[in-house]
Every structure is written in structure tokens, then in C-alpha cells.
Amino acid sequence: MSMQxxxxxxxxxxxxxxxxNPKVAGLVVLSFTALLYLVELVDAxxxxxxxxxxxxxxxxxxxDGVAWAPLLHAGWAHLFANTVPVLVFGFLATAxxxxxxIAVTATVxxxxxxxxxxxxxxxxxxxxxxxxxxxWLAYLLxxxxxxxxxxxxxxxxxxxxxxxxxLLGLLPGNPGxxxxxxxxxxxxxxxxxxxxxxxxxxxxxxxxxxx
Numbered sequence: 001m002s003m004q005x006x007x008x009x010x011x012x013x014x015x016x017x018x019x020x021n022p023k024v025a026g027l028v029v030l031s032f033t034a035l036l037y038l039v040e041l042v043d044a045x046x047x048x049x050x051x052x053x054x055x056x057x058x059x060x061x062x063x064d065g066v067a068w069a070p071l072l073h074a075g076w077a078h079l080f081a082n083t084v085p086v087l088v089f090g091f092l093a094t095a096x097x098x099x100x101x102i103a104v105t106a107t108v109x110x111x112x113x114x115x116x117x118x119x120x121x122x123x124x125x126x127x128x129x130x131x132x133x134x135x136w137l138a139y140l141l142x143x144x145x146x147x148x149x150x151x152x153x154x155x156x157x158x159x160x161x162x163x164x165x166x167l168l169g170l171l172p173g174n175p176g177x178x179x180x181x182x183x184x185x186x187x188x189x190x191x192x193x194x195x196x197x198x199x200x201x202x203x204x205x206x207x208x209x210x211x
């Protein structure tokens with residue numbers, strides 16, 4: 001009697017903690033980060049004029065800042081502070097594919113921006129990618145709960161140990177820092193994780209997604 005190996009079932013796509021194609025994912029996130037540096041280089045050459053295109057709360061002229069604010073930074077120090085979170089959280093958020101990452105990023109982008117526009121301090125202009133970073137972090141922290149994935153919960157625990165202190169940025173009290181962008185970015189990340197998990201459950205029910 002001969003014995004034949006039985007192939008193991010592939011891991012569920014929704015339970016991944018690393019992207020299926022790390023090189024492509026890394027290239028996408030690096031390209032986005034490079035875009036931030038290119039925009040800041042242009043802004044520096046223009047004497048900071050682009051910074052005025054951020055979000056100005058509850059003004060019609062400042063509403064289009066929702067589209068541009070995450071790409072703008074108030075100087076190189078501001079951009080440097082956001083670079084590592086953008087690279088790390090952005091890369092990990094690509095675990096379920098680039099299409100899902102784009103959807104998550106768009107959700108966080110819009111929710112964070114509109115939240116600032118509605119709840120931001122009057123007479124201020126908000127710019128920076130920290131809202132995106134907080135959104136990706138929140139997405140990574142809660143997706144394991146929605147997906148019932150132990151591996152993703154372990155990743156969330158590690159992220160909390162390393163960056164848990166940054167969650168204080170969700171609270172008001174730090175002058176010159178938009179806690180509204182952070183808070184609504186995080187809410188956008190939770191919303192994106194919930195929407196993604198709901199879509200995955202529907203696909204499982206239809207038999208189009210492996211579990």
C-alpha cells in the first residue's frame with residue numbers, strides 16, 4: 001500500500017499577518033512614502049504655500065483639504081515623525097492584498113478628514129499623515145477580533161507594546177497636535193476593519209473565500 005502526501009489547506013486570506021507578496025506591498029508603501037517626501041520638497045521650494053491647502057474646519061473653502069491634508073506636512077521634522085508609522089503600519093495593513101489596503105486607506109482618509117472638518121478647532125489648518133497612521137494602527141489592532149484570528153491578535157499585542165503610548169494622541173491636550181485627526185482616523189480604521197470582516201463573512205457564506 002503506497003502512501004501519498006496530502007496537501008495542507010492554505011491559510012485563510014483574512015487571517016494573514018504579512019502580505020502575500022511582500023515585495024509588491026513594500027513597493028506600494030514605499031512609493032506612497034516617497035510621494036509624501038516629493039510633496040514636501042515641492043512645498044519647501046514654494047516656501048510652504050501648499051500647507052494652506054489643509055483642512056479648515058467648517059469652511060467651504062477648507063473642505064477640499066480633506067483630499068490633500070494627509071499629503072502635506074508642516075516641515076521636515078513633521079514628516080520624519082510620521083515616516084516610520086506610515087511605513088510599518090501601512091505595510092502590515094497590506095496583509096489581505098493591495099485592493100483591500102486601498103479600500104482601508106480610503107475609508108480612513110475620508111473619515112479622518114471629515115471628522116477634522118466637522119470637529120476641528122475654528123481658525124486652524126490641519127495637515128499631516130498621522131490620521132492615516134492612526135487609522136492603519138486601529139485597523140491592525142481590531143481586525144483580529146473581527147476575524148477571530150489568533151495570529152492577528154498576537155500582532156496587535158506586539159503593536160500595542162511598541163506603540164501603545166501613541167494612543168494618547170487620541171486625547172486633547174497637546175497644543176499644535178490635531179487629536180481630532182488621530183481620533184477620527186482611528187475610528188475610520190475600526191470601521192474599515194468591520195466592513196472588511198463583514199464582506200469576508202459574506203464571501204465565506206457564498207463559498208468564494210477559503211477559511
